[in-house]
Amino acid sequence: MEANVGKTDRLxxxxxxxxxxxxxxxxxxxxxxxxxxxxxxxAFINFCPAYRLLGVNTLGK
Structure with missing residues (x-):
């Protein structure tokens, strides 16, 4: 599981x-x-399965 949830999204x-x-x-x-x-x-695991399916990454580089 690669993190894909950024700080603002997490809050x-x-x-x-x-x-x-x-x-x-x-x-x-x-x-x-x-x-x-x-x-x-x-938010606590910094991973959203729906984001992975949609190809979204709010974490940045």
Whole structure:
């Protein structure tokens, strides 16, 4: 697995993941908030499988 998630992309993924995950505990309290684990996981491992399929790399050189 070659890293393909850059710093800015990583910060956005962490923020989006935390917001989505908070939906489990506050607001509508829906289990759909667990989808927030996906952006969090891709942020922490610096790899996004969808980016690989699409040929996107936000990491730079």
């Amino acid at each position: 956005i993924r962490i923020a989006a993941g935390l917001v989505l995950l908070s939906l489990v505990f506050v607001g509508p309290q829906s289990w759909w908030g667990l989808i927030g684990l996906v952006p969090l996981a891709t």
